[in-house]
Amino acid sequence: MAELTLKDTKKKASTFNLRRKPRLGETIIQGLLFFSGFFSIFVTLGIVYELGKEALLFFQMPEVNLLATLTTTEWKPHIGKFGIWPLLNSTLMTTLIAMAIAIPLGMSVAVYLSEYASPGVRDTLKPILEVLAGIPTIVYGYFALTFMTPILREIFGRDVVQIYNTGSAGLVMGILILPLITSMTEDSLSAVPRSLREAAYGMGATKLEVALQIVVPAALSGIAAAVIVGISRAIGETMIVAVAAGAGPNFTFSPFVGAETITGHIVRISGGDLSYDSIDYNSIFALGLFLFFITLVLNIISQAIVRRFREVYE
Amino acid sequence: MRERSIVQGFDNNLGARNRKGVIWHIVFQTSTVVGILALIALMLNVINSAFGYVAYEAKVDPDSLAVDGTSLENQSKEQLVALLQSTLSSGAYNKLNNEEPFESRSREEVYQLVVERIVRPQVVEVWNLWPSLTQADNIRVTVAQDHPEAELDFISWLTYDFVSRPQTSEPFTAGVRTAILGSLWTIMFTILLAFPIGVGAAIYLEEYASDNWLNRIIQTNINNLAGVPSIVYGILGLAIFVRTLEPFTSGKIFGVENITSENGRTVLAAGLTLGLLVLPIIIINAREAIRAVPRSLRNASYGVGATKWQTVWSHVLPNALPGILTGTILAASRAIGETAPLVVVGASTAISFDPSSPFSKFTTLPIQIYQWTSRPQDEFRSLAAAAILVLLVLLLSLNASAVLLRNRFSRRF
Numbered sequence: 001m002a003e004l005t006l007k008d009t010k011k012k013a014s015t016f017n018l019r020r021k022p023r024l025g026e027t028i029i030q031g032l033l034f035f036s037g038f039f040s041i042f043v044t045l046g047i048v049y050e051l052g053k054e055a056l057l058f059f060q061m062p063e064v065n066l067l068a069t070l071t072t073t074e075w076k077p078h079i080g081k082f083g084i085w086p087l088l089n090s091t092l093m094t095t096l097i098a099m100a101i102a103i104p105l106g107m108s109v110a111v112y113l114s115e116y117a118s119p120g121v122r123d124t125l126k127p128i129l130e131v132l133a134g135i136p137t138i139v140y141g142y143f144a145l146t147f148m149t150p151i152l153r154e155i156f157g158r159d160v161v162q163i164y165n166t167g168s169a170g171l172v173m174g175i176l177i178l179p180l181i182t183s184m185t186e187d188s189l190s191a192v193p194r195s196l197r198e199a200a201y202g203m204g205a206t207k208l209e210v211a212l213q214i215v216v217p218a219a220l221s222g223i224a225a226a227v228i229v230g231i232s233r234a235i236g237e238t239m240i241v242a243v244a245a246g247a248g249p250n251f252t253f254s255p256f257v258g259a260e261t262i263t264g265h266i267v268r269i270s271g272g273d274l275s276y277d278s279i280d281y282n283s284i285f286a287l288g289l290f291l292f293f294i295t296l297v298l299n300i301i302s303q304a305i306v307r308r309f310r311e312v313y314e
Numbered sequence: 315m316r317e318r319s320i321v322q323g324f325d326n327n328l329g330a331r332n333r334k335g336v337i338w339h340i341v342f343q344t345s346t347v348v349g350i351l352a353l354i355a356l357m358l359n360v361i362n363s364a365f366g367y368v369a370y371e372a373k374v375d376p377d378s379l380a381v382d383g384t385s386l387e388n389q390s391k392e393q394l395v396a397l398l399q400s401t402l403s404s405g406a407y408n409k410l411n412n413e414e415p416f417e418s419r420s421r422e423e424v425y426q427l428v429v430e431r432i433v434r435p436q437v438v439e440v441w442n443l444w445p446s447l448t449q450a451d452n453i454r455v456t457v458a459q460d461h462p463e464a465e466l467d468f469i470s471w472l473t474y475d476f477v478s479r480p481q482t483s484e485p486f487t488a489g490v491r492t493a494i495l496g497s498l499w500t501i502m503f504t505i506l507l508a509f510p511i512g513v514g515a516a517i518y519l520e521e522y523a524s525d526n527w528l529n530r531i532i533q534t535n536i537n538n539l540a541g542v543p544s545i546v547y548g549i550l551g552l553a554i555f556v557r558t559l560e561p562f563t564s565g566k567i568f569g570v571e572n573i574t575s576e577n578g579r580t581v582l583a584a585g586l587t588l589g590l591l592v593l594p595i596i597i598i599n600a601r602e603a604i605r606a607v608p609r610s611l612r613n614a615s616y617g618v619g620a621t622k623w624q625t626v627w628s629h630v631l632p633n634a635l636p637g638i639l640t641g642t643i644l645a646a647s648r649a650i651g652e653t654a655p656l657v658v659v660g661a662s663t664a665i666s667f668d669p670s671s672p673f674s675k676f677t678t679l680p681i682q683i684y685q686w687t688s689r690p691q692d693e694f695r696s697l698a699a700a701a702i703l704v705l706l707v708l709l710l711s712l713n714a715s716a717v718l719l720r721n722r723f724s725r726r727f
Contacts, residue, residue: 026621032514036512040533041533046554047546047550050553104345109346116343133650134647136705138653138702141362142695142702178349208597234389236546243684271657276557285549301535303537
């Protein structure tokens with residue numbers, strides 16, 4: 001036994017190396033887990049491939065012309081006119097109205113929660129915001145149609161405001177996006193270290209000055225990301241506009257008349273029994289692909305902003 | 315006065331700065347109040363529509379259907395069946411009998427049929443809760459003047475019957491049982507698809523993946539998928555599950571022959587579509603839960619000779635499970651509330667029978683709400699409000715169970 005040299009033990013160990021022992025079960029499981037991780041790539045590829053394929057068919061149809069689609073202002077499938085602007089315009093309008101509500105309100109609530117509210121108040125308010133964020137969008141659609149629209153009609157007159165209008169859809173969409181912007185902004189505000197605030201107080205700054213001139217600029221990347229995610233959410237929002245914004249594409253800049261957004265159009269077209277390979281069927285894929293790319297670009301921008309401009313504190 | 319002399323030549327302007335501070339404080343506080351008011355308005359608006367006076371006229375006066383002094387409500391099942399047989403055309407009677415024989419229907423169901431087919435109450439006008447409470451006298455006078463035939467009742471649209479009855483096209487007999495069951499079936503397939511793959515992906519990314527380009531792409535991709543609008547998933551589901559995989563989702567390859575679900579627009583297709591939709595949510599939540607399990611636990615496991623998978627299965631997963639389940643419940647409640655993708659996938663507009671297999675046609679609670687909301691008549695708005703209350707109660711109980719789960723089982727290391 002005493003002769004057992006170091007070399008021998010090493011040799012022995014290498015023959016019994018458990019690390020190298022083939023374990024079929026482990027390998028299979030690891031393969032399955034990798035497949036699960038990779039599955040999301042399939043989903044993205046599936047979206048790009050399926051939507052791209054049908055969208056390509058759409059643009060190959062004799063009635064459709066890419067240039068005309070991008071430049072003309074009439075979307076009337078039954079007479080072969082496919083100008084995207086009426087749909088895109090109302091999408092942008094509802095988004096603009098929603099953001100005009102959600103950005104100032106959302107930021108104010110976030111600043112209030114993070115800088116002003118006592119812990120007790122914060123602990124009651126945050127769950128309320130979570131409840132607001134968890135309500136299905138169809139309920140907001142119902143709210144827009146049965147609450148916001150009558151109010152708008154009372155204020156601006158029944159002959160001015162139509163029953164279906166982009167204004168009320170946009171306003172309610174703002175309420176929908178408010179908790180999203182608030183919680184993302186609040187997260188980045190609370191990530192700003194205490195020491196920065198204390199330093200500013202030490203210099204004699206008031207509470208407001210600390211909040212708006214120290215904390216908000218320090219959290220700006222997170223806030224910008226929140227706004228962009230909010231915009232992307234508003235563009236993709238469907239049920240509110242499907243219920244409240246009206247049916248039928250309409251190229252208008254008035255928030256008081258009905259106009260269909262991209263998402264609203266997709267829902268209405270596919271609501272009936274859609275037959276495959278019809279021009280309507282292919283058009284929703286083209287519109288879907290368009291939506292996918294807009295929101296994808298917005299999401300990538302927001303992630304890039306967070307990565308690029310994030311202030312890292314010790 | 316002394317302070318002022320120290321900072322002489324420097325105007326600290328404190329009064330104005332403090333005023334500004336107070337003004338903005340009020341602005342911030344008001345914004346918060348506005349947000350809360352919006353939530354309250356939303357709830358009150360729904361409650362307001364779900365209750366109230368309704369004036370209705372019966373096509374046939376129930377009193378005229380009394381037999382030997384027994385009013386319609388107290389008649390036996392046999393009497394009611396006889397009434398149906400004598401009043402309806404034989405074709406309509408046989409059709410009802412073929413759907414389900416009268417012998418196997420309960421008295422309650424037959425009574426419903428009599429009300430629906432013979433008495434046929436028609437809604438004349440509907441009032442919301444607020445006017446019903448404040449102007450009840452006015453309403454009574456108006457109804458007496460304009461519709462002398464009409465009956466006026468204060469009703470709650472949300473009743474036990476509303477939850478337990480199948481869908482019909484008549485506002486008085488409509489219910490949401492079909493829709494609730496449709497939602498539950500759909501969610502089942504959503505979870506069956508998204509839970510294993512989502513948790514698997516989370517384990518892979520947290521425990522196995524090294525920091526190379528492929529895994530970075532997977533991570534970025536998951537974040538991007540979480541931001542894709544839900545309607546895009548609906549279009550994807552239409553292309554893949556409804557069209558390409560039609561033999562699978564319509565059950566043809568399993569030998570299911572059912573004309574109604576031949577086109578693949580089934581519970582299964584809807585569930586899988588929503589599964590893709592909630593997958594990123596489940597992955598992101600599960601990753602967080604797994605990351606919260608401390609390193610020391612894993613090292614202890616390796617120290618006694620466990621393999622990687624043994625460590626993950628016996629130590630990481632049990633400790634991360636409450637977090638994973640909470641995330642899954644949240645994902646499920648998101649899926650239950652989704653409407654747009656299901657409209658695109660092809661939820662049926664009017665079905666009155668419950669889904670009974672993965673290959674059934676379906677409608678879900680949000681779809682039902684959407685349908686009722688889109689109709690111009692007030693009585694359907696009230697039905698939609700009642701259905702919204704059912705949906706919110708369902709979601710609230712799901713979320714409450716998630717919170718309970720988190721508080722009950724979460725361990726701090």
